[in-house]
Amino acid sequence: MALLDGTGSFLHPHRQQSRTILTRKTRTITRILVARLNPTEDRRDSQRRQLIINSSSSRHGRIGKKLLAIPPAFSALGGLEGPESVLQAVGVLTVIILVHEAGHFLAARLQNIHVSQFSIGFGPKLATFQRKEVEYSVRAIPLGGYVGFPDDNPDSEFSPEDPDLLKNRPILDRVLVMSAGVFANIVFAYTLLFTQTLTVGLLQQxxxxxxxxxxxxxxxxxxxxxxxxxxxxxxxxxxxxxxxxxxxxxxxxxxxxxxxxxxxxxxxxxxxxxxxxxxxxxxxxxxxxxxxxxxxxxxTFRVKARDLADATVQASREFWKLGSKVVEGLAQVVVNFAQTADKVSGPVAIVAVGAEVARSDVAGLFQFAALLNLNLAVVNILPLPALDGGYLALIALEALRGGKKLPDKIEQGIMSSGILLILALGIVLMVRDTLNLGFVQGL
Missing domain, CATH: 2.30.42.10 (PDZ domain)
Structure with a gap:
């Protein structure tokens, strides 16, 4: 799952046994990132390695309160060795969160909708500054973020009837704001692949x-x-x-x-x-x-685009392949949750995989980042409380009711329960993934 609104989930159906090695440097990033998205291959791959080694808040108060919780996990966590590669992986995650939140933020600001907060990370503030009505902040834990709106803030300087509050805007305006984060991640994913084809080239095998x-x-x-x-x-x-x-x-x-x-x-x-x-x-x-x-x-070898037209074709092909795997993996989780639930991972797993990718081939971070963006987009569009899709589902229900909104208490209850569940899931996953790290198991 990835971290999106309400903590999206990051889809990576590939959790192997904790005893196995995440990936060897001789393996291609495509194999690390793509093959693991196929749940069928994941189960087979997990079994394979084990057998072979042994031979056997309020309605519109905040959007995108992100916590890193990922539905299918990255394979067994080998460790977080190498501070440089870990920082690179965390940097990738931070940029992806920034892109997602920037999508929400820009969609609101371009429509003159009031925004009160733009935050990257959780926890204590490391840096903050105020510009006009918006407080911008960077927080200690770079594994999420959110865009805040003053809609139901009792201390807000805006009247509850202000037409530029998000909650008072027409349905289409709100849909654009809620879906902009997902759209930003999709565009960013394609841009990354397009850039890779023109610069270092796509990894092929x-x-x-x-x-x-x-x-x-x-x-x-x-x-x-x-x-x-x-x-x-x-x-x-x-x-x-x-x-x-x-x-x-x-x-x-x-x-x-x-x-x-x-x-x-x-x-x-x-x-x-x-x-x-x-x-x-x-x-x-x-x-x-x-x-x-x-x-x-x-x-493995790299294929670099000959020109812009070739780059478009290559990037589109890779984009479609990664996107199809993400959707397929999510479908497997939904249809066969009992057997795929253990593939859900959190931010520790993402960082561990990203660090391994960086150690193997820094250029592979292009595809790693594209994959995270697509996972984030797909998971966050699901109609679940606290995710972008959950907000969109409430807006759709409002439209079906002829513009009549659900009572505030009901909407707040739905979203608050969703946020609490995601936060709880995130904590459980972070603890579990940390315990699965190679160096932790070796203590």
Whole structure:
């Protein structure tokens, strides 16, 4: 989910077991950001890694009170090593929040609607200044933000009947303000991808034959058989490993079913063919395990746009791909919540993934930021209390009632309960994700 109004959610259906490594530097950002958006792939990927490693406020008082709570999570959190990469990830989040809130703010100001506050972050104020009727502030926790309106502030200098208060504006004016944050994130996401195609180029990948062995655990069945890190598994018992996204699971399935039985493994090592006989150990659950990490044999490369027309085509294609994955992931959460609820993550998870992306390839932050923007936009347009979509739903209900609003107490109750639930969810997620961090588990 991401952090949007009322704390939007950030959609990233990919929570792996806490013991697994978030991602290796040899993996492409596309795989980190896109493959993980497919819930089906997420469950398969999570199972794959585990099996292989073991071989087995008031109506219009505030808009966008954002707290970072993300519906599907980023995979297992490896850690937050590297202050520079963490700052880069936090910086990306802050900019995305700023863009979203700026959308609400500008939509209001351009219509001469009164705005009283523009805040980035939560908690104690680090810096603040007043310009005309608006207080601008930066707060200590850069994981959210909000735009404040003086509509129901008893200390406001404006009359309750002032036509320039948000609550007194026509329905269309309010719809523009409430939806502007989502629109800003969508435009920003496309702009990021367009810029990337013209500058560093989009990351692309090609799946090659075989499966790479990034790591071999000491004293494991694989180590005893002579398997080495960086080997590429080409075949098992004479059967070639497929060259697609299912290649890892193909090997996992064979190993699981063969505890204690010989498997002849054809490897490619520094351009030479090597054959080893491996006898998988039996795990506690009875499945075979060989003690390695596996990864698809992927060749990554960058594709830079030739001109503006080509940049438009490439950016549009990537935008559609990321957007489709986000929507698909959200649909899986809604349809199959029981099995996908554990994929919901909070700001700690986002920062952890962003830091890993930055460490792997700083240029990958373009796609990371685009993905966050799209997640934020999609989740926040949902008709849930405290999100942009929740406000829009109330406005739609008002329109259906012929312009008659719900009583203030009812609207306030709906929104207040939504904010409390999101705040509670955010706290739970932050605690859980922090406990899942690699360095925390190692304490």
């Amino acid at each position: 090609k799946i090659l034959p075989g499966v790479v062995v990034p790591e071999v655990y000491a004293s494991s069945a694989a180590a005893r058989a002579g398997v080495r890190p960086a080997d590429v598994i080409l075949a098992l018992d004479g059967q070639e490993v497929r060259s697609d996204e299912r290649s890892v699971m193909q090997i996992v399935d064979v190993i699981k079913q063969r505890p204690g039985k010989k498997i002849q493994m054809l490897l490619q090592r520094r351009g030479e063919a090597v054959t080893v006989d491996i006898f998988p150990d039996r795990s506690k659950d009875g499945y075979g395990r060989i003690g390695v990490q596996l990864s698809p044999n992927i060749q």
